[in-house]
Amino acid sequence: MGGTGAETIRFGEFELDLRAGELRRGSARIRLQEQPFQILLMLLDEPGGVVTREEIRKRLWPNDTVVEFDHSIGTAIKKLRQALDDEAGSPRYVETLPRRGFRLMVPVVKSAAEVEKPTAPPAPASSPDALGREAAAAASVPPRARRGTLALAGLAVVVVCALGWLGWRLLKTPRVPAGETLDVSSLVQVTSSTGLDIDPALSPDGSFLAYSSNQSGNYEIYVKPLSPGSREVQLTADGGQNFQPAWSPDGKQIAYHSQKHGGIWLIPALGGTTRLLSDFGSKPEWSPDGTEIAFQSVDTVDLGVTAFTMPPSTIWAVTVQGGVLRQLTQPGNPVGGHGAPVWSPDGKRIAFSATNTSVGEIWSVAAGGGAPLRMLGNGALSPVYAPNGKALYFTKGWGPTFLLMRAALSPTGAVAGAPELIENTGQVLYAHLRFSANGKFATFSELSALNNLQSVRISPVTNEAIGAPEALTHDTNGRKTGPLFSPDGKTIAYSILQVGEHWAVWLMDTDGKNARPADARQDTPLFQGWFPDSRRIAYIVRDNVHNTLESLDVISGKKQALRELSLANSTMRLSPDGKQFAYNFEQGGAQNIWIVPVESGPPRQLTFDKDSITFPSWSPDGKFVACEVKRNGGTQIVLIPTNGGAPIQLTADQDGNNWPHDWSPDGDKIVFAGQRNGVWNIWWVSRRTRQEKQITHYTINNTYVRYPSWSPHGDQIVYEYAETTGNIWTMRVK
Secondary structure, eight states, rough: OOOOOEEEEEETTTTEETTTTEEEEEEEEOOOHHHHHHEEEEEEEHTTOEEEEHHHHHHHHHTTTOHHHHHHHHHHHHHHHHHTTTOOOOOSSSSEEEEEEEEESSEEEEETOOOOOOOOOOOOOOOTTSSSSSSGGGGOOOOOOTTOGGGGGGGGOOOOOOHHHHHHHHHHHHOOOOTTTTTEEEEEOOEEEEEEEEEEEEEEESSSSEEEEEESSOOOEEEEEETTTOOOOOOOOOOOOEEEEOOOOSSEEEEEEEETTTTTEEEEOOOOOOOOESSOOOOEEEEETTTEEEESSSSOOOOOOOOOOTTTTTTEEEEETTOOOEOBBBBBSSSSSSEEEEEOTTEEEEEEEESSSSOOOEEEETTTTOOEEEEOOOSSEEEETTTTEEEEEEEOOSSSSHHHHHHHOTTTOBBBBBOOOEEEEEEEEEEEEEOOOTSSSEEEEEEEEEEEEEEEEEEEEEOOEEEEEEEEEOSSSSEEEEEEEEETEEEEEEEEEOSSSOOOEEEEEESSOOEEEEEEHHHHHHOOOOTSSSSEEEEEEEEESSSEEEEETTTTTTTEEEEEEETOOOOOEEEEEEEEEEEEEEEETTTEEEEESSOOOEEEEEOSSSSSSEEEEEEESSSSSEEEEEETEEEEEEEETTTTTTOOEEEOOOOOOOEEEETHHHHHHHEEEEETTTTTEEEEEEETTEEEEEEOOOOOOOOEEEEEEEEESSEEEEEEEEEEEEEEEEEEEE
């Protein structure tokens, strides 16, 4: 330490014992690897001063060691921030100075051999309002131990919290509604599965926890007493992929959703014979008087951190005695899929989320039905009423940055005033927050995702996979999705949502090397495609009034505004000749396919279906678009002639999902993400023969694949791959 002779250094909440080589926060010892440790020493030696990248390089890699310095320094800084529970977007300890280096932002006190006067910290850089865009206050989340048996675990795109992290995060920001306080001193991690523990629900008195877990290989319902030393009891064992347990107000029954068998089921809280209450629906929630259960009509299709309910899901209620059904909302009112219903404590209203690929809002409807009322917009999701009914908690953000927020409610149940930020939870989602019926306890599942682009080699002769999938990306830059090959097959463009940023387009070579940003900030998760010259890409930029279609020359950097469009909530794809777009557009509760010229001219409606048809992808010759449609109990692939004609259905899997994204070069096969028995894999289906072929062979259903793209050379398919993990926490509410 620069010859100071200090043995103990204190900064912020931390203490560094140089003799023992230990970093401590209170009584907790924090593990720090050698390179982050060395950088911390450099920062502590120059509090408030700049430590340059070149100085770090010389300290960590002397003697001209050959290493990719920028990436390695970034990795070491990230690990240091994780240890300090610091945030890259709004730092408290380590500030990044672009193109210069880093500096420590807190006073330093050295003791033992020498005590120096604390050095005044620099003024923190101003940060965006945390209540603005979700990504504006990004958090860097410490790692949690991962199981070593999964070969793809090293491909993590987000880091998971260490044991005890959550308690500290909540201690930092104990902003809670008047009349109630989250007692973070009582915070306990209740489960520790290496897989996924999800959907927690507390018994009315808060003494038992019900949840879903895949620890047995299938998702089953478990009940665990919350007394010290107690063990969980497996309540279901039918292999039904059972989720979303909900306690009855009297604590005698648990409602849940069976993905395999379908619908809403009831089981005694102590175990026993199950009873089918409704043969469709998911996410059951009991009314406060225990006479009805509200639910959403269509289940979410995966367990991803950003999974949401798609149209045409609506909100229903069913009587516990007699099974009489009532439909409370109608498709299209409001726009989006209606899901995650919760009752107000007085039983008068039901709040729910309305979501699709670009909408995240919270609405409510009277328990007896009627016109829905909008409560919150701008990405609000997953509502839950506070125990006293005076506030609504909700999450915000599509990833990789999530917020836990609260909005005060008027006596009529409307939102009163601006929402309050309770916690910036970074790359971890506090999912399924629930309170016990007596208002004394709270529980939630902290979820995180590992996300990267994968590649599998394909035989151009047999169109079958050659070998196992391999990772093309290995970084922690957020969600990477929607890859598309350039027409010449030399470049892959993909969308990326980075912490603290908008969606943006990135480029890389087909072997994953030379990844670089394309200077195209977009406002939709998927960019719209390549022009035939393999130089230009198309993407959408939105403001409060307009949707502007732009092109970017990825070589020269030249941008061009092409036209303005009125295509809210649409997914668009550029035709192979670069002259028109196919897109889906919602009217009257159903989405249909339209085509519009790139330069000018009116749109033309291509389908007139009562079911929603979405996500068009063009055949290489431009004569067809492949789309997905909700039919036969699942999502099926249909072909639509671009010159007009009835949709031609290619798949017919009962209760399966088939999401097309691209075609083989010969125009016969459509590659898609297919869900069978709850597990997602890459498949293709032949347009001519309807033969289906499975390309990947994942086996666990807390993973998903998305948006496969087929190389124009026919020898490679690239796609998004993600795995969700999480555990359950509880705390007292005062």
